[in-house]
Amino acid sequence: MTIISPSASEKQSFCQVEYDARNHWLRTTWYGFVNPQQALQSIVSHLDLLSSPLAPLFLNDNSRVLNPWFDSLTWLRYVWESTNTPPPSCVAHVMQPGASANVGDLDTSWTRNAGTDLQLFESVCEAEEWLHTCQHKLR
Structure with a gap:
């Protein structure tokens, strides 16, 4: 895997974006308490990678979010609507624990x-x- 963020110097990381070269997909993993301002900052810092056509597949992982509710799909929508790059063909969204009610x-x-x-x-x-x-369907 190629880790894109967070850097080792970041004290409070809340979002890691990586290109998984083995599986050929992008992955965003959210950690801890994530407020909307942090999510917006993360968009700005990762826009180049997220808007590049690296892979038609995307895994968005909220399983480590500690907030009562955090909708990172809004974040993803903003990413792709802010660029001229079409969104991935397939998006797997892992909900945070207990979020199925939302x-x-x-x-x-x-x-x-x-x-x-x-x-x-x-x-x-x-x-x-x-x-x-x-992946098999897209081949």
Whole structure:
């Protein structure tokens, strides 16, 4: 894996963006307490990578978020609407523990409109398995 962020000097990292070269997908992992201002700062610092056409697959992992509720799909929508790069073909979104009650609050209409297949998961393992299935379909 190629780690893009956080750097070793960051004291309070809350978002790690990486290109997983072995699996050929982008992965964002959120950690700890994430407020909207931090998420916005993360967009700015990772926009180049996230808007590059490295891979048609994306794993967005909220399983380590400690907030009562954090909707990183809004963050992803902003990333791709802020660039001229189309969103990935497949997005696997791992919800934070206990967030299944808030699934109705997620705005996923932008993914359908963009031609993106978005699936929600409760575990990273399930999300990775689904992305491998997507890889086979895209070949």
